[in-house]
Each structure stands twice: as C-alpha cells, then as structure tokens.
Amino acid sequence: MDTLPGSTGTSQFATLRLERKHPLAIRWLHWVNFPVLFVMVWSGILIYWNDSDNAYRYAHRVYRVGIGGWTLFRFFPDWFYRALHVPYQVTLGLSYHFFFMWVFAVTGVAWVLYTALSGEWRFILPQRHSLREAVQVTLVDLHLRKGLPAQTKYNGAQRIAYTSCAVMGAVMLLTGLAIYKPTQLHLLTSALGGYEMARWLHFWTTMAFLGFFVVHIGQVALAGWNNFRSMVSGYEVQRIDAPSLEQERQTWR
Numbered sequence: 117m118d119t120l121p122g123s124t125g126t127s128q129f130a131t132l133r134l135e136r137k138h139p140l141a142i143r144w145l146h147w148v149n150f151p152v153l154f155v156m157v158w159s160g161i162l163i164y165w166n167d168s169d170n171a172y173r174y175a176h177r178v179y180r181v182g183i184g185g186w187t188l189f190r191f192f193p194d195w196f197y198r199a200l201h202v203p204y205q206v207t208l209g210l211s212y213h214f215f216f217m218w219v220f221a222v223t224g225v226a227w228v229l230y231t232a233l234s235g236e237w238r239f240i241l242p243q244r245h246s247l248r249e250a251v252q253v254t255l256v257d258l259h260l261r262k263g264l265p266a267q268t269k270y271n272g273a274q275r276i277a278y279t280s281c282a283v284m285g286a287v288m289l290l291t292g293l294a295i296y297k298p299t300q301l302h303l304l305t306s307a308l309g310g311y312e313m314a315r316w317l318h319f320w321t322t323m324a325f326l327g328f329f330v331v332h333i334g335q336v337a338l339a340g341w342n343n344f345r346s347m348v349s350g351y352e353v354q355r356i357d358a359p360s361l362e363q364e365r366q367t368w369r
C-alpha cells in the first residue's frame with residue numbers, strides 16, 4: 117500500500133497502479149521523429165542561408181518580422197549564421213535535407229496510420245469541448261485559475277496540439293515537395309498557390325513546429341518525471357481511482 121503525496125489519515129490512503137499509457141509503436145515513432153525533425157531544421161537553415169546569401173552581405177532577406185515598411189528583425193541576424201557556422205554549407209544541407217525528409221515522411225505516415233488503425237486516434241483528435249478545455253488548461257498553467265478539467269489520456273490543449281502536429285507534418289511534406297520539384301510537381305505547386313507561396317508556407321510551418329516544440333518541452337517539464345518516463349517505458353504510475361485507459365481501449369473493440 118502506497119501513500120499518495122498530500123494524503124493524510126487512514127481514510128485517504130490509496131493504492132497506486134501501473135497504467136499502460138503509450139503503445140510501443142507510438143514511443144518508437146516519437147523518439148525517432150525528434151532527432152529527425154532537428155536534422156531537418158538544421159539542414160534547412162544551411163539551405164536557407166544560400167537564399168539569403170545577398171542578405172549576408174546586407175542587401176535583403178526573404179523573411180522578416182515587422183509591420184509595413186518597418187522591420188523588427190530578419191531571419192536570421194548575421195550573428196546567428198556566424199555562431200552556428202552556417203555559411204557555405206548549402207550542399208551539405210541539401211544532402212541531409214533530401215535524405216532525412218524520407219525518414220520524416222515515413223515516420224509521420226506510420227504514426228498517422230498506427231493511430232488511425234489502433235483506435236488511439238480517439239485519445240488524440242479534438243472533441244467538441246476541446247477548445248474550451250484548452251482555454252481552461254492554459255489558465256491553470258498561467259496560475260489564473262485552479263483545478264484542471266477531468267481528462268483521459270490527453271486534455272483538450274494536448275489534443276489540439278498533437279493533431280496540429282499531423283497537419284503541420286503534412287504541410288511540411290507537401291510544400292517541401294512543391295519547392296523541391298516545382299516542374300515535375302507543378303500541379304501540386306500551383307494548388308499550393310505557386311512556388312513563392314509554397315516556400316512561405318514551408319518556412320512559417322517550420323516556425324510553428326519550433327513554437328510547438330518550445331511549449332511541448334515546457335509542458336513535459338511541468339508534468340514531471342512520471343509523465344516523461346511513460347513516453348520511454350510505456351507505463352505511468354496512476355491513482356487506483358483514476359480513469360483506466362486500458363478499460364477505455366476495451367470499449368473500442
């Protein structure tokens with residue numbers, strides 16, 4: 117018999133149990149995807165420097181943050197390129213990018229297929245109340261409200277974020293293909309609004325992925341060791357009275 121933190125008196129003793137949280141396939145795909153995404157971003161920066169080669173000599177850069185003619189900063193400042201030893205590594209960037217894009221594509225498609233066929237999508241796809249729940253969770257995280265809403269595997273914010281990962285992954289692949297082979301895949305490039313638009317989407321979706329990553333790491337750190345460990349071992353220590361994911365999985369069959 118274990119005592120839960122915060123419990124006092126005999127009546128509040130509770131037993132703990134191990135809950136099977138993440139299937140093996142999800143864990144493998146998750147951890148393969150993480151370094152692959154890193155390599156894609158890094159090699160993408162090596163390639164992007166070529167496009168902003170003039171900019172490196174202070175002429176122009178394609179992407180910026182600003183309003184009208186006023187620019188707060190351009191992607192990326194010179195110190196950024198210099199600090200990361202980016203200049204003149206375009207061919208290296210291209211070779212890494214074009215190899216690992218296949219790994220990114222295969223793991224992404226495998227994750228979507230596994231999630232769809234195993235029924236795990238029921239834990240991930242947003243539901244009718246997910247947006248409201250996401251607002252509540254954000255307010256709790258910002259210490260503006262107390263008491264998390266009841267959830268099964270993922271709360272509304274996680275459902276929206278993880279589903280967005282699938283959408284962003286698809287956008288990355290499609291826009292990447294459109295700017296990789298704009299002649300052969302001209303139908304795709306046109307459908308995406310042309311070469312420049314596809315390129316714009318490719319860049320800003322990368323930024324969105326990085327935004328997701330920062331928030332994701334913050335949330336994982338806040339959620340603690342038990343939660344992190346579950347993405348490695350597959351199991352989480354749970355209160356005996358917490359809703360059982362395994363029982364919910366049984367109801368799908």
Ligand code: HEM
Nearest residue numbers: 142146149150153278281329332333336343344345346347
């Ligand atoms: C150091 C890097 C990372 C760590 C430590 C980490 C950790 C975790 C943990 C602990 C979970 C389970 C959350 C829970 O059960 O409440 C999770 C789920 C997830 N993470 Fe990450 N993650 C990392 C990188 C990434 C990256 C780069 C992506 C984007 C592609 C990503 C996308 C996801 C998705 C989509 C899920 C839900 C998976 C599912 O249930 O199918 N993670 N992550």
